[in-house]
Amino acid sequence: MAMKGLGTPEQLRDPNYMPPLAKAVPLGIQHILAMFISNVTPAIIVAGAAGFGFGTPGVGDLVYMIQVSMTFAGIATLFQTIGFGVVGARLPIVQGTSFAFIPIMIPLVAGQGVEAMATITGGVICGGLFHASLAPFVGRIRFALPPLVTGLVVLMIGLALVRVGIQYAAGGVPAIGTPEFGSAKNWFVAGVVILVTLGLKFFARGLWSISAILVGLVAGYLVSLVLGMVSFGNVARASWLLVPEPFHFGVEFSFAAIIGFCLMGVISAIETVGDVSGITKGGAGREATDVEIRGATFADGLGSAIAGVFGALPNTSFSQNVGLIAITGVMSRHVVTIGAIFLIVCGFVPKIGAVIATIPIEVLGGGVIVMFGMIVSAGVSMLAEVDWDRRNMVIFGVALSVGLGLQLEPDALQHADPTVKVLLSSGLLPAASIAILLNLLLPQTLPDDQTVEEPEGVRHDAYLRSTPSH
Template sequence: MQTKHPVDQMLPTGQLFLYGLQHVLAMYAGAVAVPLIIAGAAHLTKAETAFLINADMFTCGIATLIQTLGFWKLGIRLPVIQGVSFAAVAPMVIIARSMGMEAVYGAVIVAGLIAFFLAPYFSKLLHFFPPVVTGSVITIIGISLLPVGVEWAAGGTGNANYGALTNLFIAGIVLLAILLIQKYFKGFIANISVLLGLFIGMLIAIPLGLVNFSGVTTAPWLGIDRPFYFGFPKFDWGAIGAMILVMLVTMVESTGDFLALGEIVGKQIDEEDLARGLRGDGFATMLGGVLNAFPYTAFAQNVGLVGLSGVKSRFVVATSGIILVALGLFPKLATLIASIPYAVLGGAGIAMFGVVAANGIKTLSRVDFENNPHNIFIVAISIGVGLIPMVAPDFFKMFPAWSQIILHSGITLGSLTAIILNIFFNYPNSLTLYKKSFTN
């Protein structure tokens, strides 16, 4: 009797819920950041901002269900949680300020449609993602995310008490709790170490006055998302062009995330898998434009959680999708989750993002450096270039505005560098290889 791959195994209902909740708690702060930024840029009212967050949560849940469960030619069927792409923030802010939310959603719908149809062609690039490239990309993803965890641990950017010893203490307690649970427990308890660490951090943070429950009692119980809440979409060619560029960037990032997850769960990702995943991104982005949300991509934050917990079932993250839909429908629950302080999330973030980088290093251990010394340069230069936006944010400030979407993303920059260098050193006849892939 053939046993199911761990990705396709169904777990007991209680475990599905707790593991799924763990994923939601790990990604929630990052997920609500984008709608908050866009709401500020568009000068939305408090009620409109709340609606935008709920719409994002609702659509995020649907997008996650599409990717994890899959239907027709959509969804990669991996434990991948979907979130708003940060690559889209800068152009959406500009569009919202100059043309309004209707132009944002018009651009999002068209860009999602383009990405949907480009997916099978983009998936042909899988030939150019050998271990030296995937390992470099996964390492870059982890290293690029680590500053986010560090910022959270200090209290979050803009916090008046940023770097306060109380914040660092809480983050340290959460991290220590995760490590102790990993060391002294096995099985189910070890798998929910992040959830337990967050719970312990909350228990300590509440008496220290770090948890703000304001808004929970006044938030409505039920909030229904309705299409085109901000008006019928407007289609501006400049806005559409910027958003198409964003989708090309997110397709590169999603490819890296999908391959990283494939490595972690031990499942080989082929061209058809990648095409389904990228179609899922495109479809979810189109849906986001209709349901008052944004471009969606695989959330790299949760890739590390899969590696840290060791829970590989896609039905766990499908449960996360159901929880996200519920959060979008019940604003009071969403407000309660939002009460978790950044310092608590920071301790977990450092562990999760570090695990992503460690998995990249693990992938690189399979690379033949001895017989092909060029691989050293591929890894070294791609990681070095990928770190530029992180260590020197103004490094590319003199470049044209349209290029900032790519140059401000270390993941995209490092990924493109790894792909190009690998082609340069290892695939001198790369165009021939790409053409042949269409005939296979």
């Protein structure tokens, strides 16, 4: 919520305005609270997919990934708020670790241990540089990504991740097949997180509502602590200072990783354009300029590439903070700069990462069920803007069928080249590629003598268009 005495309405709409420090600091920290858990969760998921982290000897590498997630999200945010040269929008854009790349990363590291992170490092660096190279003409490729395509991509990201949420809530991937997996205790802890999160989101106001997921995780953590599910052994062994190391996991340039990260970089660039537009509209009541969009895209890609050098995952602009600017009414980029500095300081203290690593996987499962469900909902919301004529139904149906089908049955690609199998089994890339190509190649209208046979019980699209959506 906005605070009194921040400034005049004109000042609050000015990105260069600096509110009084006593109020700018809590506003900046509020931005970090809104994105904190979402920022570190991808690192935990990727480490878990690779087979190191919670309850394994590789927990130190997980702590490192959590720390650099904070450090380089903060640095990438400074690229946006302060900027240099052509880099940065000079707007209150908060950067954080992207969920969008997770469906690409999981097949690359699945069960291969910490050694597989070298492949991720190479992919993040190349993908980030490619992402930055899109900056001069990112506005010109938006035509290829209408709501039909972007909505499908966001929907596929969410669908690819919901299984992870259920696995975590039930006890985590290492527990699959054991009596403890899916126990009543595990589901109870995850349920506490979900109930508290939903209660705060819908019945609280201000910071409590904005930080609902964070508070829900704290509530679940306290319950799991009482149930004896928390161990602090690694916290005592963690140091107080961590300096990120270049190529901490080594570096390996895999064709599959490079192609996957570059293609997802295009999607991430378009997402950033949308967030920049949302910030300028919600905070200043104007359209984003071409200079701001180019600068934001440069910062997005460069921030990811630099993060990759130090073993971190790719960054992108965080949409939840776009909404926070509209709620507070404070457009100041300096407020977000303060939040970024706070995030960087946290990134240099491994004790913080070690504490985060003590969170039971069931607690995190409750939080990510909500987060991943919201990603699916966001995709559905974007698809609501589509005119569902027969052409668009065919494009969406074919792309979803192939993408989701390959994701559910990756063995259908057992005779494919390993690189091709990794790219296609994510489901996301084939779905996006098919949707983009069909949208560009198919005529806007089908001839009158061509009809799409609809299964019995499915309403005709004309009826769908006449029915109000909610």
